[in-house]
Amino acid sequence: MTSNITVPGPVTLVVGQEELLLDRAVAGLTAAVRAQDQDADVRDVTGLAAGEFGELVSPSLFATRKVVVIRAAQDLPAAVANEVIAYLADPSEDVALILVHAGAAKGKALLEAAKKAGAREIACPKITKPSERIAFVRGEFQAAKRKISEDAARALLDAVGTDLRELAAACSQLIADTEGPITAEVVGRYYTGRVEVTSFTVADRAVEGRTAEALEQLRWALSIGVAPVLITSALAQGVRSIAKVAGAPRGMRPADLAKELGMPPWKLDRVRQQARGWTGESIARALQAVAEADAAVKGGGGDPDYALERAVVTVARCRGGR
Secondary structure, three states: OOOOOOOOOOEEEEEEOOHHHHHHHHHHHHHHHHHHOOOOEEEEEEOOOOOHHHHHOOOOOOOOOEEEEEEOHHHOOHHHHHHHHHHHOOOOOOEEEEEEEOOOOOOHHHHHHHHHOOOEEEEEOOOOOHHHHHHHHHHHHHHOOOOEOHHHHHHHHHHHOOOHHHHHHHHHHHHHHOOOOEOHHHHHHHHOOOHHHHHHHHHHHHHOOOHHHHHHHHHHHHHOOOOHHHHHHHHHHHHHHHHHHHOOOOOOOHHHHHHHHOOOHHHHHHHHHHOOOOOHHHHHHHHHHHHHHHHHHHHHOOOHHHHHHHHHHHHHHHOOOO
16 A cells, blocks of 8 residues: 555655555655655645745755655645646755645646656555455554454454554554464454443444444444443443534634533544534434433343344434434
């Protein structure tokens, strides 16, 4: 995906929407330059005003090589994008310009101009299929000269979820904490008892509307002995967090809003993304479904597992108003 990165030329395109891979590509390109020139001047920016680009790519007084990383290049104002396009016609050999672009229709003129100018392209496409995630996990272990079976990779996905950063962190942890080949049994032993993480993973996938993944996480949680009441509690907290964010005052700064809602900033960011597609009516339906499941797992129903599955499916379908 982004392996075997060599020293970048005058212009490099890092294209895609998978943030972890984008960050790794930029880090690899920067490291390649610094391996040749440890005093290289690195500028990493997001967002530019008119006139600032020229200053960025001007020769450095204290370094022989300069690296200029422009993130979210598709969002550059038209005036700045035109400055970059003009520069691409005759880029400096002493500057490694790295344009990080989502690759969609937005900012297409800049993307096409860079390609036409002969920019090297590194693709970082969004990883969405289970097979791609398994390949990613296996690649992480191969890079560390370790082996993981396909069953173990699937078990790791079940235990951790599908967020690529979390998967990468889990792979690093397993590599550091274990020896020898990684099997499904090793993954199972490593994650048994991490009930809080597992139950909240079920809730996260459900409120994001990812029904199949939520059910997979639920079955994994139940198979390793997570108490059903912890899962209904996590589901309730997930839906209530969305309700709090949806009902929060508009226009507040993220830091102030996090304080107002009693959430750490990282959680607020996640919940705001999860809240897309939810309405007051769908939140009410989801809370009702969770309450019914909670009553069932506490003795009010004959089949707690079925009650949990039904709640997970209902919550997932409530996203988007379904």
